[in-house]
Amino acid sequence: MSVTYPNAFSTELREELSSERAHSLSVKKILSDSKSFQCSEDCSTFKLTLTNFGKKDYIYSPYFRPGGLNQSHSPNCSLMKKNYENRIGTQETSYIFSRIDSNIIVDLNLLKGLLTPSENPTKMTPTSTNVTIGYTSHNGEKELGSKHTYQHIKSLAKLVRLYFDSKEGELYRFFDRNRNEIILSDYFEELYLEKEVVEHKNKIYYGMVNIFKKNPENDPYFHIRFCSPCKIYDNIVTPTVNINIRLATHRGVKKKIQQLDRLCETKEEFTLFYFGSFKYNDPYLNFDKSHQEIIDYLFFRD
Ligand SMILES: [Zn+2]
Numbered sequence: 001m002s003v004t005y006p007n008a009f010s011t012e013l014r015e016e017l018s019s020e021r022a023h024s025l026s027v028k029k030i031l032s033d034s035k036s037f038q039c040s041e042d043c044s045t046f047k048l049t050l051t052n053f054g055k056k057d058y059i060y061s062p063y064f065r066p067g068g069l070n071q072s073h074s075p076n077c078s079l080m081k082k083n084y085e086n087r088i089g090t091q092e093t094s095y096i097f098s099r100i101d102s103n104i105i106v107d108l109n110l111l112k113g114l115l116t117p118s119e120n121p122t123k124m125t126p127t128s129t130n131v132t133i134g135y136t137s138h139n140g141e142k143e144l145g146s147k148h149t150y151q152h153i154k155s156l157a158k159l160v161r162l163y164f165d166s167k168e169g170e171l172y173r174f175f176d177r178n179r180n181e182i183i184l185s186d187y188f189e190e191l192y193l194e195k196e197v198v199e200h201k202n203k204i205y206y207g208m209v210n211i212f213k214k215n216p217e218n219d220p221y222f223h224i225r226f227c228s229p230c231k232i233y234d235n236i237v238t239p240t241v242n243i244n245i246r247l248a249t250h251r252g253v254k255k256k257i258q259q260l261d262r263l264c265e266t267k268e269e270f271t272l273f274y275f276g277s278f279k280y281n282d283p284y285l286n287f288d289k290s291h292q293e294i295i296d297y298l299f300f301r302d
Helices: 020-026 077-085 148-166 254-267
Strands: 007-010 013-017 047-050 064-066 092-095 097-100 103-106 173-175 188-190 202-212 220-225 230-232 235-237 241-243 270-277 276-283 283-288 298-300
Touching: 007 020, 013 020, 020 047, 097 148, 103 148, 148 202, 148 270, 148 298, 202 254, 241 283, 254 298
Parallel strands: 103 173, 188 202
Antiparallel strands: 007 013, 047 064, 092 097, 097 103, 202 220, 202 270, 220 241, 230 235, 270 298, 276 283
C-alpha cells in the first residue's frame, strides 16, 4: 500500500514533478489545483493530491497522497512496472505465505479455518535463480499455540496488505501450496449492505464496523457491530461480536486491546478483518469462535 508518493505527473504542466518542486510552483501560483496530479503520465486512473498546496507555512513537508479510495493503477503504469522490476531477486518468507520476486505462494487452510502450517514446508523454486524459500518448520497440522496463532495473524495482516496492493495494481501473482495459480479475492469477503453470508464458510471477512466499550466498571467488554446488516437464510442481520477484556490476556493481545480502546475513544468507523466463519443463532449472527480465541482472529489493516 503506497501511502505517499515522492513524485507525480502534473496534468497542468504535463511533466513529472517532485513534491518540493510542485509545492514551490503552487506557492508561485504557477499551479492552480492541488488535485491536478496523477501517478505517472501513462496512469490517469490513479489521481494524486499535493498536501500543503499553496501554503508557505506548514508543519509536515508537502507530499503526494492518493486522491481517493479504491483507485487502481492503469495496466500500463510505469510505477507498477518499476516496482515489479525492483522486486526481482527479492524474497519474503512469512508464516502463511512466501514471496519470491512478484510471485506469492499462499498457505491458508480455508477448510478448517485454522491457521495451520503445511505438513511439508512450502518451497518455491524459481526457474531463473534456483533459490528455494521455505517455511519455518512447524509440527504438521496440530492445533496451534497462542504464540503461533499470534505469528500467523501477523502474517495474515501482511498478506492482506499484499492483496490490497494487488487490487490497486501491483503486479503480483498468487499461487496455492500446489503451485496452482489462484485468485486471491476468492479468499476474501467484503461485508456490505445485505451481503449474503454463508454459515460456517471460512474466509477473510472485512467491513466497516463501530465499536463500543460496555460495562466499564465491572467485567468490561468491547461490542463490535458491522455498519451494514447482512443476509443469512433470508433474514437481515447485523454481525456483531463481544470481546471480553478479562479473558484476553495471552500473547499479542495487549496491543490489540490498546488499539481497540483508542478506536472506542475516537468513535470513528474502521475496517475490521476477521478470519473464520459465522454462525446463526436466531436472531444473532455471531463469529464462530470461542470467547477466548476470538480476539486472535481479528485484525486491522496496518
Ligand atoms: Zn500508476
